[in-house]
Amino acid sequence: MKKYDVVALGELLIDFTENGISEQGNPLLEANPGGAPCNVLAMLSKLGRKTAFIGKVGKDSFGEILAETIKGCGIDSEGLVFDSKVHTTLAFVHKKPDGDRDFSFYREPGADMMLSEADVNTDLIRNSKIFHFGTLSMTHEVNKAATVSAINTAKESGALISFDPNLREPLWKSLDEAKVAMKFGISVCDILKISDNEIEFFTGERDIDKGVAAIRKEFGVSLVLATMGRKGSKAYCDGILVSAPSYDNPNVVDTTGAGDTFMGCALNYICENGIMPDKEQLAELLDFANAAASIITSRRGALRVMPEKVEIDKLRSSKY
Numbered sequence: 001m002k003k004y005d006v007v008a009l010g011e012l013l014i015d016f017t018e019n020g021i022s023e024q025g026n027p028l029l030e031a032n033p034g035g036a037p038c039n040v041l042a043m044l045s046k047l048g049r050k051t052a053f054i055g056k057v058g059k060d061s062f063g064e065i066l067a068e069t070i071k072g073c074g075i076d077s078e079g080l081v082f083d084s085k086v087h088t089t090l091a092f093v094h095k096k097p098d099g100d101r102d103f104s105f106y107r108e109p110g111a112d113m114m115l116s117e118a119d120v121n122t123d124l125i126r127n128s129k130i131f132h133f134g135t136l137s138m139t140h141e142v143n144k145a146a147t148v149s150a151i152n153t154a155k156e157s158g159a160l161i162s163f164d165p166n167l168r169e170p171l172w173k174s175l176d177e178a179k180v181a182m183k184f185g186i187s188v189c190d191i192l193k194i195s196d197n198e199i200e201f202f203t204g205e206r207d208i209d210k211g212v213a214a215i216r217k218e219f220g221v222s223l224v225l226a227t228m229g230r231k232g233s234k235a236y237c238d239g240i241l242v243s244a245p246s247y248d249n250p251n252v253v254d255t256t257g258a259g260d261t262f263m264g265c266a267l268n269y270i271c272e273n274g275i276m277p278d279k280e281q282l283a284e285l286l287d288f289a290n291a292a293a294s295i296i297t298s299r300r301g302a303l304r305v306m307p308e309k310v311e312i313d314k315l316r317s318s319k320y
Contacts, residue, residue, distance in 0.1 A: 004076070005049040005271050006162075007128035009120070009150050010037035010137040011112040012055045012070070012080070013089040014062050017254055017300050031062070032256075032301030033069040034091070035112070036134050036166045039257045039302045043264025043292065045074035046306045049271060052124045054079035054150065055137075058088035058111040069304060079121040083111040093256055105171055113140045117149045125150055126157040130191075130267055134166040135181040144181075151188055160275060163189035164263055165198050175201075190275055192221045193263045196228045212236050222275050225266055225286075227259055233290055235282040242279055244286035247294035247315060257302020258293040264306070265289035291315045 015034035022028055041051040053075050057063035059082040066088065071077050089110030094102040107113060115137065125131055131154035138144040154161055163185040172178040182202050186192055192215070196208055205211035212224050216236060224236040232245040269277070269285040277285060295307040295315060 002127050002129050003050060004052050004124065004128040006041060006044055006130045006132055006267055007052045007054065007079070007124050007159075008037035008041050008132040009054040009079075009115075009147060010134050011035040011089060012038050012053065012057055012066050013091055013110070013112060014066070015256060015301060016090065016092045017256065018093075018095060019300060029092070030300055031065075033066050033303045034256065034301060035303070036136070036164065036260050037132060038070055038075065039260030039306075040132060040164075040264045040267065041070075041075045042073045042303045043261050043306045044268055047265070047268045047309055049268055050076075052076035052079055052128070054115075054121055054124060056081050056083055056111045056115040056119060058082065058086055059084045060087055062088040062090070063111065073303065073306075076124070079124050081115070081119045083114050086111045086114050089113070093254070095254065103168055103170060105168070107171065109140075112137070113143045115143045115146045117146045120146050120150050120153075122150075122153045125153045125159065128154070128157075128159050129271065130162050131159045132162040132164070132263075132267065133185070134164050135178065135185060136166060136168060136171060138181040138184070139171050139177075155188070160191060160270070161189045162191040162193075162263075162267060164193040164259065165202075166259070167195075167198050167201060186215060186219050186221060190222045191225070191267070191270065192223070193225045193227065193259065193266065195259060196226065196231070199226065208234060209241070223270075223277075225262075227262055227293075233262065233286050235286055237282060238276055240279050240282060242282040242286060244283060244290055247291050247319070249294045249297055251298045253298055254300045255297050258297050260302060261296040261306060262289040262293040265292045265312075287316060288312060291319075
């Protein structure tokens with residue numbers, strides 16, 4: 001028996017999101033704790049899973065806020081380390097008129113990219129059923145080495161490997177480097193969550209089915225979960241294809257964290273049903289995850305405000 005259901009490694013940062021206009025006409029920004037891997041863990045914790053995080057923040061006020069936040073979310077913070085020389089990474093999220101987002105990062109350097117191989121708490125990984133990561137922990141040589149080492153430890157311990165590219169183009173020196181990191185992540189994972197725009201970026205295919213088919217043919221990923229925003233999601237597993245529509249939400253405030261919420265729900269379902277669910281189980285996984293993702297878009301930020309299971313069940317029941 002392993003102590004943790006999911007251990008994740010990667011970025012933990014502050015997302016500054018727009019929250020109105022001041023009396024002077026200036027935009028007001030809200031400091032929301034964030035970072036894709038921890039968002040995933042926060043959703044899992046809401047569903048009763050045991051989780052732990054591995055990463056680095058600055059030894060500053062934002063780092064302290066983040067440390068207290070993940071503890072408050074029920075995430076084990078034993079693997080979180082502090083950097084006394086480099087500040088916590090900051091991201092500024094601007095919402096475009098079409099609802100999409102534009103990110104500006106203050107990360108040259110940022111504490112999360114300074115996570116070294118020596119910083120990685122391998123005991124946490126050895127005691128986890130699933131190890132989860134993304135590409136942002138591979139943007140520089142130091143954190144890339146830490147990520148590769150952690151993956152090797154996870155494989156040696158028999159953990160399932162979960163990967164979400166979470167492509168953020170401004171953080172890469174070149175998009176070729178981003179594609180190499182994505183290729184590596186896909187080549188080592190058992191579970192892949194990938195968005196429609198990432199499929200097109202990586203394979204050149206706009207057709208989701210053709211893009212995923214190319215990925216599975218080359219890399220043999222056991223389970224691929226494709227998210228398509230308002231068009232819903234799809235799951236591909238052992239010759240099975242399942243689709244599920246999204247939940248319309250007229251009250252969208254912030255789409256940041258929707259994919260992470262989806263991923264947390266998906267990993268929760270895998271913890272319950274295994275890596276090779278049948279068609280009905282996959283349909284259930286997608287519907288539950290889509291509902292949770294819809295709820296989170298009506299809130300600013302993600303890490304602190306993940307939906308409760310009762311909220312998700314209520315939204316799903318209203319559909320039928």
